[in-house]
Amino acid sequence: MRIVDLTHSLENNMLIYAEPNRPNIKKVSTVEENGYQETFLSMFSHNGTHIDSTKHMNAKGKTLDLLEVDNFVGKAVLIELENKQTIELEYLKEYKDKIDSCDFIIFKSGWDKYWGELKCLVQL
Numbered sequence: 001m002r003i004v005d006l007t008h009s010l011e012n013n014m015l016i017y018a019e020p021n022r023p024n025i026k027k028v029s030t031v032e033e034n035g036y037q038e039t040f041l042s043m044f045s046h047n048g049t050h051i052d053s054t055k056h057m058n059a060k061g062k063t064l065d066l067l068e069v070d071n072f073v074g075k076a077v078l079i080e081l082e083n084k085q086t087i088e089l090e091y092l093k094e095y096k097d098k099i100d101s102c103d104f105i106i107f108k109s110g111w112d113k114y115w116g117e118l119k120c121l122v123q124l
Contacts (some may be wrong), residue, residue, distance in 0.1 A: 015119065017122060025041055
């Protein structure tokens with residue numbers, strides 16, 4: 001089985017959904033100067049690559065710590081969406097057999113090409 005890590009690194013100037021949700025990441029100590037490395041992190045839970053639990057949208061849902069790690073590993077199908085404005089059911093029907101035989105769907109939208117260029121998607 002091929003394993004693909006889809007995460008991006010956390011950075012102060014990373015793409016965020018909305019201001020003022022920008023992360024604050026700063027080095028507090030280094031091995032060279034202090035004998036150990038320590039980093040201060042302050043950020044919202046929806047910054048960066050993340051997984052939403054059912055609790056995110058359902059008051060009776062589970063938090064991530066209550067879900068088994070096996071829930072996040074499995075066979076996936078990759079569906080290319082570049083140059084598409086919307087995901088139409090008719091387009092997804094072309095992948096029905098692959099979708100029926102997998103655990104996850106990964107939609108490749110093309111937004112990854114903006115990583116490091118865009119700073120905020122929504123201004124509140």
